[in-house]
Amino acid sequence: MAEPLAPLDVTVEANRCLNCYDAPCMHACPTSIDIPKFIRRIATGDLAGAAKTIMDANPMGASCARVCPTDELCEGACVYTPDAPAIRIGQLQQHATDWLIRDGRQLFTAGTPTGKRVAIVGAGPAGLSAARDLARLGHAVTIFERDDLPGGLNTYGIVPFRLPADVAVWEADQVRALGVDIRTGVSVGVDVTAAELLEYDAVVIACGMGTVPALGIPGEDAEGVWDALDFIRSAKMDGTVPGLGQTVAVIGGGNTAIDAATVSKRLGVPSVTMYYRRGAERMTAYGFEIEFAKTEGVEFRTNVLPHRILTTDGRVSGLELIKTDPAGTARPLVGTEYTIPCDTVVRAIGQTKFSKLLDAFGVSHENGIAVVDAGMRTNAPTVFAAGDCMFRAGASDAMVVEAAERGKTAARSVDELLRGGAR
Amino acid sequence: MADLSTNLAGIKSPNPFWLASAPPTNSGYQVMRAFKAGWGGVVWKTLCQEPIVNVTSRFAGLNLNGRKMLAMNNIELITDRPLDINLQEIAECKAAYPDRAIVASLMTDCTQARWHDLVRKCQTVPIDGFELNFGCPHGMSERGMGSAVGQDPELVEQITRWVKEVATVPVIVKLTPNITDVRWTARAATRGGADAISLINTINSLMGVDIDTWNPIPHVDGKSSHGGFCGPAVKPIALNMVGDCARDATVPIPISGIGGIANWSDAVEFMLMGSTNVQVCTAAMRDGFRIVEDMIDGLNTYLDDRGLASVSELVGKSVTRFVDWNDLNLDYKIVASIDQDKCINCNKCWIACEDAAHQCIDRLVDERGGTALKVDEEHCVGCNLCSMVCPVEDCITMVRVDSGETTHTWRERLSVPS
Numbered sequence: 030m031a032e033p034l035a036p037l038d039v040t041v042e043a044n045r046c047l048n049c050y051d052a053p054c055m056h057a058c059p060t061s062i063d064i065p066k067f068i069r070r071i072a073t074g075d076l077a078g079a080a081k082t083i084m085d086a087n088p089m090g091a092s093c094a095r096v097c098p099t100d101e102l103c104e105g106a107c108v109y110t111p112d113a114p115a116i117r118i119g120q121l122q123q124h125a126t127d128w129l130i131r132d133g134r135q136l137f138t139a140g141t142p143t144g145k146r147v148a149i150v151g152a153g154p155a156g157l158s159a160a161r162d163l164a165r166l167g168h169a170v171t172i173f174e175r176d177d178l179p180g181g182l183n184t185y186g187i188v189p190f191r192l193p194a195d196v197a198v199w200e201a202d203q204v205r206a207l208g209v210d211i212r213t214g215v216s217v218g219v220d221v222t223a224a225e226l227l228e229y230d231a232v233v234i235a236c237g238m239g240t241v242p243a244l245g246i247p248g249e250d251a252e253g254v255w256d257a258l259d260f261i262r263s264a265k266m267d268g269t270v271p272g273l274g275q276t277v278a279v280i281g282g283g284n285t286a287i288d289a290a291t292v293s294k295r296l297g298v299p300s301v302t303m304y305y306r307r308g309a310e311r312m313t314a315y316g317f318e319i320e321f322a323k324t325e326g327v328e329f330r331t332n333v334l335p336h337r338i339l340t341t342d343g344r345v346s347g348l349e350l351i352k353t354d355p356a357g358t359a360r361p362l363v364g365t366e367y368t369i370p371c372d373t374v375v376r377a378i379g380q381t382k383f384s385k386l387l388d389a390f391g392v393s394h395e396n397g398i399a400v401v402d403a404g405m406r407t408n409a410p411t412v413f414a415a416g417d418c419m420f421r422a423g424a425s426d427a428m429v430v431e432a433a434e435r436g437k438t439a440a441r442s443v444d445e446l447l448r449g450g451a452r
Numbered sequence: 453m454a455d456l457s458t459n460l461a462g463i464k465s466p467n468p469f470w471l472a473s474a475p476p477t478n479s480g481y482q483v484m485r486a487f488k489a490g491w492g493g494v495v496w497k498t499l500c501q502e503p504i505v506n507v508t509s510r511f512a513g514l515n516l517n518g519r520k521m522l523a524m525n526n527i528e529l530i531t532d533r534p535l536d537i538n539l540q541e542i543a544e545c546k547a548a549y550p551d552r553a554i555v556a557s558l559m560t561d562c563t564q565a566r567w568h569d570l571v572r573k574c575q576t577v578p579i580d581g582f583e584l585n586f587g588c589p590h591g592m593s594e595r596g597m598g599s600a601v602g603q604d605p606e607l608v609e610q611i612t613r614w615v616k617e618v619a620t621v622p623v624i625v626k627l628t629p630n631i632t633d634v635r636w637t638a639r640a641a642t643r644g645g646a647d648a649i650s651l652i653n654t655i656n657s658l659m660g661v662d663i664d665t666w667n668p669i670p671h672v673d674g675k676s677s678h679g680g681f682c683g684p685a686v687k688p689i690a691l692n693m694v695g696d697c698a699r700d701a702t703v704p705i706p707i708s709g710i711g712g713i714a715n716w717s718d719a720v721e722f723m724l725m726g727s728t729n730v731q732v733c734t735a736a737m738r739d740g741f742r743i744v745e746d747m748i749d750g751l752n753t754y755l756d757d758r759g760l761a762s763v764s765e766l767v768g769k770s771v772t773r774f775v776d777w778n779d780l781n782l783d784y785k786i787v788a789s790i791d792q793d794k795c796i797n798c799n800k801c802w803i804a805c806e807d808a809a810h811q812c813i814d815r816l817v818d819e820r821g822g823t824a825l826k827v828d829e830e831h832c833v834g835c836n837l838c839s840m841v842c843p844v845e846d847c848i849t850m851v852r853v854d855s856g857e858t859t860h861t862w863r864e865r866l867s868v869p870s
Contacts, residue, residue, distance in 0.1 A: 044518035047843050050803035072517065108796040 033127060034120045043072035046116045049108055054118060057106035059434040060087035064103055068121055080129035081136050083122055084203070088161040089154045089433040091130065091200055092183045094122035095192050097430050098315045130199055139207045140167030145447040148173065148229040150217050150386070153181020154429045155416025156235030157204050158436030159443070164207035166444045172209060173226070175216035179205075181237055182417075183429060185262045186285070188292045194265060223389035230411065231443045234390060234399065235436060237417040238380035244280065248338030253345030257281070257289040257377035264292045274372020276300040278348050280335050281377030282312035287319065289375045290327040302328040302369075304335060304350060306359040334361050338374055345374055383418060405439035411446065415439040454755035455762040456748065458492070458729045461622040461647035461706050463581045465492035465553040465729065468719060468751075468763055469744050472710055472731035473498050473557035473583060473626075475528060476741070480541025484548060489741035490748060493553030494545075495650075495731060498530035498585045499538055500560050501570055504592075506532050512659035512670040514685060521738045523683035523712075525657045527670065529591045530559055535573060543577040554578075555624065558615075559585040559597050562607060567614045581621045584611065584646075586637070587628035587653025589680050599653065602628035605640035612644025622647040624708060627693075629686075630656050634693045638703045649697060650708035650731065652690045654680025683734035687712030691725055695774040698726025715743070716750030723763065724770035778863040785854035786834035788813075788827045794847035797823060801838035801848060809837045829853070 034042065046068040054064045063082055070079035083090035099105070099119040107115035129136070145168045149156045152174035160170045178184050180197030187197075205211055215221055217236070226232050241256040243249055253272055257279070263270045270293075277293040279286050282305035293301045303322070305312055309331045312319065323329075332353045339347035352365035382397020392407040392414065393400045398421060399414035401407055407414050415435035420427050456467040470493035471477050471486050478497045486494055506529055514523040531538060546554050556574050560566045571582065585592075586602030593600040601607045608625065615623050625641035627634055629652040641649050656678050660669040668676035690711020697703045709727025713719055714735035722730050735743055755763060790801070790813075802825055805813045812831040816824045827838075839848035 040518040047798050047800065049797075050799035052799075053797060108798045112796070 034117070034124050039071065039121065039124050042117050043068050043121060046072070047108060053106040053108060054103040054116075057102045058086075059102070059428070059430045060093075060437065062086040062090070062103075062122075064118055067125060068116065068118070071121055071125055076125055076128040077132070077134065077136075079125035083125055084129070084136055087430065087433050088158040088204065088436070089183070089200055089429055090122065091126035091196050092154065092192055093430045093433065094119050094126050095196070096183075096187055097428065098317065100317055101315070102430070130196070135203075135206050137161075137165055137203075137207060139164050142169065143167040143447060145169065145230040146171070147231045147233065147443055147447075148226040149233045149235060150226070151181060151235040151237055151416070151418075152176075152179035152201060152211050152213070153235060153237050153416060154183055154432040155237075155436040155439070156181070156233065157201055158433040159233045159235060159413075159415055159440045160209045160211075160436075161204045161207065162437050162440035163443060164204065164209050166440070168230075168444070168447060170209045171229070172211045173215045173217050173221060174211060174213045175219075177213050179211050179213060182258075185265065186258050186288075187265075188261060188288045188295075189265045190291075190295060191288075218386055218389060223386070227390065227411065230447055232390065232412045233405075233436075233439050233443060234387070234392065234407075234412065234414040234418055235416040235432075235439075236383050236386055239383055240381055241285075241376050241378060242381050244335055244376050244378065246335055246337055248340050248345070251338055251340040251345050252343055253373050254338060255289075255373065255375045257285050257375050258380070260289050260375050261285070261292055264296060270296060270373070272344070272373070273298055276369075276371040277302070277373045277375060278335075278369070278371045279303045279375045279377060281305065281379075282307070282314060282331075283377060283379070284314045284318055286375075286377035287314045287322050287327075289377050291322050291325045293373075293375075294325045294327060298373075300328075301326070302330055304333050304348075305329070305331045306334050306353055307357045308332060308355075311357060332357070334359065335374070336361070336366055339368060345372060347371055348374055380417075387414075387418070403438075404442035404445075405435055406442055413439040413443055454752055454760060455764075456492075456752060456755075458763060460553075460708055460728045461581075461624070463493070463553050463555065463622050463624075463648075466551055467492035467744075467748055468723065468729035469747050470494060470553065470555075470708070470729060470731045471736060471741075472733040473555075473585065474733040474737075475526075476733060476736050478531065479533070480545050483541070483545045483554070486736075486741045486744075487545065487549040487552050490744045491552070491741065492729070493555065493580075495555045495557050495583050496538065496542060498557040498559045498588065499535055499570070499574065500530055500558075501535055501566070501573070503532045503534055504529045507672045509670040509672065512679070514659060514683070521683060521734070523681060523685035524734055524737070525654070525659045525679035525681045527590050527672075527677055527679040530557075530585070530588065539574065539577045542579060546578045546580075553580045555581040555583050557583045557585050557626070559588065559592060562596055562601065562611065564614045564617075567611060568618050571615055571618045575618075575620055579621060581624060581647075582615065582619055583624040583626050583650060584615060585626055585653075586611070587626045587630075587651075589628060589630050589654055589656045590678055599628040599630050602626075602637055602653070603631050605636050608637050609640040609644040612641050612646050616645040624648040624650050626653055626710075627651040627697075628653045629689060629693055629711075633696075635696055635700050635703065638697045638700065642703050642705055646705060648706045648708060648728070649703070650710055651697065652686070652693050652711045654682045655686055655689065657681035682712070683738075684712045684714050684718075687718060691721060694722060694727055695725045695771065698768060698771045699774055716747045716754065719747060719751060720754060720766060723766040724768070725774065726768045726771045728764075728767055776863075778866075779861050781859045781861060782865075783854055783858045783860045784852075786850040786852050787829045787832040788834070788836075788838050789849050789851045790825050790827055790838075791847050791849070792824060794844050795825060796844055796847075797825075798843060799825070800841040800843065801825060804837050804841045809833075809835050813838060 067082040104115040179201035183197035337349040384397040416432040473495040510528040513521040588598030592598035709722035812828040
C-alpha cells in the first residue's frame with residue numbers, strides 16, 4: 030500500500046509533471062479531475078487550491094487518492110509512460126487531500142436555496158457525491174443510510190490499510206457541512222417507506238448492493254463461515270475477527286476476496302489461501318491487487334470449487350474442495366475432491382441485489398440492476414439511480430471513482446428536472 | 453589527451469578552470485583544497501589594506517520548480533581578514549602548487565597612493581597577476597569602490613593606469629555588468645593598459661521577499677540591501693557581454709569568462725565566444741571543489757572527440773558568428789517538424805504555439821480518436837518555441853526549407869537604392 034509521500038518526494042514528483050495541455054491523465058479520470066492543475070498548485074505551494082481542484086471534480090477525492098486503480102486510469106495514461114515512470118498522481122492527490130483534512134477548512138458552500146427537496150437512498154460514494162453537488166446547487170438534500178456511519182463501502186468495506194474509515198467519514202462530513210441531512214441508522218423499506226420518499230421532489234437511489242450470497246454447500250451455517258463484507262467490516266471497525274484461527278480460506282477471485290485475504294494476513298493469520306473456480310487469468314481482481322496479496326503472503330489456488338464445509342462441534346474445521354475443468358468452464362471434475370484443514374471460510378462471490386427496493390420505487394431493473402439512461406434517469410419520473418445498484422457486470426465499473434461520477438451525473442439530471450428543464 | 457593548459461596574458465595554468473574571487477577563495481585552507489581537487493588557478497578573494505566588516509546573513513538562492521540554487525545573490529563584502537595573513541597564505545599555496553595560477557583581486561580607495569601601496573604590498577609575495585575588482589555591486593560601491601568605479605570609464609582607465617605603473621605581473625580588469633554597454637568600460641581598461649579583462653561580475657539584485665514575514669531575502673535583522681546575482685541563471689547575460697567584448701576591435705586583449713559556468717560545456721561555450729579561460733564560483737559553492745574533475749574530463753573528451761590538440765583552439769571560434777541583427781540572413785527559413793513516433797502527446801507545443809506564437813500546429817483526430825500534432829509549414833515562422841517546450845529529445849526538429857543559396861540582410865536592403 031502506498032505510504033504518504035515525504036515532503037521532498039512531493040517536491041520532486043510535483044515538479045516532474047510536464048503540465049500537459051488537455052492532458053491524457055485528465056481524460057482517463059472518470060471524474061475528469063484537472064490533474065495538471067492540481068499538481069501545479071502543489072508545486073507552487075497552493076495546497077488549498079490543489080485540494081479544491083480535486084474535491085470540486087470528485088467529492089470522493091480523498092478516498093479515490095487511496096483506492097483508485099491509478100495504473101489503469103490516470104497514471105496509466107501519463108505521457109511519461111512507458112519511457113519513464115508515470116507521475117505518482119494518486120499519491121500527490123493524497124498529499125493534497127491529507128493537507129485539507131488536517132487544515133479543516135470548508136472549501137465549498139451550499140447554493141442559494143431552491144425550495145426543492147431531494148431524498149437519497151444510501152450514503153455511499155454515489156449518494157454522497159450526488160448530495161454534495163445537489164447541495165451546491167441549492168437543493169435541500171436528505172440521505173437515508175441504514176448503517177450507523179456514512180460512507181458505505183468506503184467506510185465499512187475497504188480494508189483499513191487501503192482506506193481508513195475516518196477518511197471516508199471525513200468526506201461525508203464535508204457533505205454534511207453543506208447542510209445535507211444524513212440520517213444514519215434509517216433503513217429504507219423498514220424505517221421509512223418508498224412512498225414517503227417519493228413525496229420528495231426527486232429521489233436518487235444509491236443503495237449499492239446487498240450481502241454476499243450463500244455458497245449453497247453443506248456446512249455453510251457453521252460458526253466460522255463469513256460473508257466477506259461482514260468479515261472486512263469486523264476487521265476494520267473492531268480491529269479483529271472473532272475465532273479467526275490459523276488457517277483462512279477465501280472463496281472468490283475479485284477485489285473483495287483479495288481484501289478479505291490481505292486483511293486476514295494483517296490480522297496475523299499464518300495461512301491464507303484464495304480459492305477461485307476458474308484460471309488465474311479470469312480473476313476479476315486488479316493485477317496490482319493480486320501482486321499485493323502475493324507480497325503479503327496470500328496463496329492462490331485456481332480451477333477449484335468449494336464442495337463441502339467440514340465442521341466439528343458446529344465450528345469450521347476444514348474445507349472439501351473439488352477441482353474444475355482446466356479449460357476454465359468451472360465445471361467440477363467428479364472424483365477430484367480433496368480436503369484441507371481450516372478455521373475460517375470467507376465467501377466473496379459477488380453481492381445480492383436490492384430488487385425489492387427498486388420494485389418499491391417502481392424502477393425497472395434487470396436482475397436487480399436498475400436500468401438508467403446516460404443521465405442516471407430511471408423509468409420513474411422523479412427517480413434516479415447511481416452507483417453499484419446500476420452497474421452492469423464487470424469489475425472496472427464498480428470503482429469508487431465511477432460511483433462518484435455517476436452520483437455527479439445524477440445530481441445534474443435531478444437539477445435539470447427540478448429547474449423545469451427537459452427530462 | 454588534449455593540452456588543456458592556458459595562458460591568459462602571460463598567466464599560465466594547467467587547465468582553463470579558475471575559481472573566481474569569491475567566498476571559495478577566502479583562505480589558504482580553501483585554496484589548498486581547491487588545488488588538490490585540480491583547479492588550474494584561483495583569484496583570491498579581494499584584498500584591501502584593511503579588512504572590512506561583514507554582516508549576517510549574506511547569501512540567498514534562486515529556486516525554480518523544485519531545483520535549488522539556479523542562481524544566488526550575496527551581500528558579503530571583500531576579505532574580512534588582515535592583508536598580511538592573506539599574503540602569507542598566498543605564499544604558502546604558491547609554494548605547495550607552483551604550477552597553478554594565483555591571482556590577487558584588489559580593491560582600495562580611488563587614489564594613486566592607495567593603489568600603488570596595495571600593489572607593492574601584494575608583490576612582496578610570489579603572485580601571478582592582479583585582478584582589479586571594479587565590479588562588486590554591493591556595499592563597497594557605496595564607499596566609491598567596486599562597481600562605482602566600474603561604471604565610470606574614466607575611473608577604470610585611470611586606476612588601471614595607476615596599477616600598471618607599479619605592477620610587475622599581468623593586470624586583469626574585472627568588469628561590472630551593471631552598466632548600459634560593457635564595451636565602454638572594456639575599452640577604458642584597454643586604454644589604461646590592462647593586460648586582460650574578466651567579466652562579468654555579479655548583477656544588482658534583490659533575491660526575494662519572504663511572503664510570510666514580508667522581510668526581504670536575505671535579510672539582516674529584518675532589512676536587506678541589493679546583492680550580487682550570479683550562477684547558471686546569469687550565463688546568457690555574461691555570454692552576451694563576453695561576445696560583445698570579443699568582437700570589439702578596440703578591445704584586443706584576452707578575456708577571462710565568468711558568469712554561470714557550472715560544467716565543461718558551459719566553459720566550451722565561453723571559450724568559443726572568446727574567453728581564454730573561465731572562472732567559476734556558484735557551482736563550486738553549491739557542489740564543492742570536486743566539480744572540477746568532471747569539468748576537466750568532459751572538456752578533454754570533447755576536444756579528443758573533435759580531434760583538437762589544445763583547448764586554445766576553441767578560443768574565439770564563434771565570435772565572428774555573433775553579429776548585429778542587421779547582418780542576419782533574412783532569406784534563411786526553417787520550420788518545425790514533429791516526429792510522430794517520438795511524440796508523447798503532451799500537447800505542450802500546441803498550447804505554446806496557439807497562445808504565444810503563430811497558431812500553426814494543428815491537432816488532428818483520426819477515426820479511432822487518436823490525436824496527432826502536425827505543423828502547418830506554410831504559416832510556421834520557425835521561431836523554435838515548440839521545440840523549446842517539447843520534453844522529448846529530438847522530437848521536434850527545425851528543418852531548413854529555403855534554398856540555402858541566397859543571402860539577404862537588412863543592412864544590404866538599406867544600402868540598395870529603391
